[in-house]
Amino acid sequence: MTGLFFMSVFKIHTFTTMDYEQHISTSKLPDVKTTIFTTVGNLARKHHAIDLSQGFPNFKADEKLKSMVNDALIAGHNQYAPMQGFYGLREVISEKIASLHQRTYSPADEVTITVGATQAIFTAITAFINKGDEVIVIKPAYDCYEPAITLNGGIPVYVQLDAPDYKIDWSAFETKITDKTKMVIINTPHNPTCTVLTKSDMDQLEKILKPTNIILLSDEVYEHITFDGQVHESASRFPDLANRSFVCASFGKTFHVTGWKMGYCVAPIELMSEFRKVHQFAVFCVDHPVQRALANYLKHPSHYLDLNNFYQEKRDFFLDGIKSSKFKFKPCQGTYFQLLDYTQISMDKDEVIGKRLITENGIASIPISSFNVENRNDYMLRFCFAKKKETLEQAVEILCKL
Template sequence: MTMFARRVETFGTTIFTEINVLAQQYNALNLGQGKPDFDTPADIVAELVRAAQSGQHNQYAPGPGIASLRHAVAEHAARFYGLDIDPDRGVIVTAGATEGLLSCMLGLVNPGDEVIVIEPFYDSYVPNILMAGGTPVFVPLHPPTWTFDPDELRAAFSARTRVLILNSPHNPTGRVFTREELSLIAELCIEHNVIVINDEVYEHLTLGGSSYLPIATLPGMFERTVTVSSSGKTFSATGWKIGWAYGHPAVLDGVARAHQFTIFAVHHPSQEAVAYALRQPDSYYQEFQAMYEAKKRLLMSSLEGSGLSYRAPEGTYFIMADFSPVFDGMPRDFTHHLIKEIGVACIPPESMYSQEHVHIGRNYVRFSFCKSDEALLQAKPLLARLAR
């Protein structure tokens, strides 16, 4: 007799766990998981310590999140995007973006509803949809430009479509969707009365002069968009697991109802520190982008001469590289070869595709450059061995 429920029978070990274990086993340079190998800024860490030692923030936080963080999220949305968010009814603090996304699915999707997913996708999207009883409908991005076909997008909508998940800047491709692309998505969502769950965790990681445009700012979209983000990427604090969802109170209500019975409340002292972090001056965000521009160039330099081909990312801290010039096989095969024979770890994207479309990404793997400069430089002579 199997001991697990049917809803989880297709859920295996995540690819990130698999690759991290293998990289450790072979002592490989890990350019796989999007986990910085450098620390959160010292003043933000000091604020966490202060909160924990104050004697006032070590018990349950309010379920929707502490007032100071909810106000900081609303101020941040107004400051960067001109959005008017109600901090009391329009913001929920979550256990990272991942729990925020699950609460969105549980609170907005009914059994039998269809959810449009743009491929390749962050690996929790589809399990979340399935746990909510929904049906994923896939729209692929096509390499090497990683753009969607407008006709394929239109065809994905039906009378059963309830939600579309949008991620921009996009993990793993590094695309930042244009106003034209977002306007088509918005037009179709309005026409079919569809809610958008907008995953913007890389909102401050735009590169090469690209600009991030939240879909909630487009006409008619604020009332039908839940925006999910987190502190993990912007403040190099992935271990804190402090995220948030915001939007119009009417569309956020279902998310709040689910959130209160999944996690209820998240780590109190960390919320105090993230409220402080979100109010960093403009110079912080400018220096953050400049740091990643430099890291992007280091990884691109290390990829030169390796035989791998790639397109410079417009956002995130990932580069998708085509390995077909140097290896004949599937991405997971190449990843194992790279770890065992070359000494570098990356992420194969098979788990980020439906079975129907996995062939589209069959020549690609994802490298992460949220690593120390030393690690990115160390990759160059290792990757050069591929070409030889």
């Protein structure tokens, strides 16, 4: 009787297809599909293609670094790290930035260790972007910026760069600024165009933003990978930019350990205090023994200062190998990617030619249209050269036959 009574009083609801459709119709990211990296990666594995698409090295990390992680594990550093990150690591990051860019960040209040740079970027956007706020995004752009803006009710405002130089027209950029502009996102060295912002670029950006209260989010994950004498012009180097900037970086990119998902963010205390309010409830803290290891590893600057030569050798080997191919290219200025213009091979859309290279030729790359406004076709494919020499040799052989 009791059971029947309750069933008569409370109507039991079971979800129907219509209910699910209603939930989906209110999705915060209705237009987001599977990322191009997952799509291409899955196709490459299916066809056993040489994968130069996603940006991760296929060679081993430094044995010294791995040994330091092991030492930290054995020493018992296996419980929660401080929310802001292990102080010793924050301290050495502050020293590194002061040495390279002449800006001192307080290890206590202005440096936070994050779950990779992507979490740092997401957290900075979440901390400050509200409904209706505009965020300027320079396209082509890495694909994590816009979803974070949209999730927080913000509005991406685009500045599209033109191939093959992908230089920022600062006059056009300035026209995008309105009284609703809350943030600007830059990325240097730039993925996917492989360009580097110059001192002149940063001076112009500083001049444009100076009379505003706009926040700058500077994605600098490839900070230690520039070529041909190019200098990484961090936002930390420019006083007015540094005073309004989140600078996000990645240990994974720097030390060939992308799977560790370790990064950091620096910002003035006024910005960082808000950042940490979100950070503590998103992840609280990150891997403790790895932080201990990195703190020791970073005490030897050669571990990151030698990267330019290391990757330039790989870039030059790759480009020398394809000189006789039909691809056109400008040597990349930074990152471990290279854009190749395929117009002497085909005038098909980059997504079409990219799929064909996987299924018919056995090599995977990323179509640049995936990062452009409205999938604009630049007839460019992005190839990652952070690979073993034998992998690059196989790739060169395929590309020269096209």
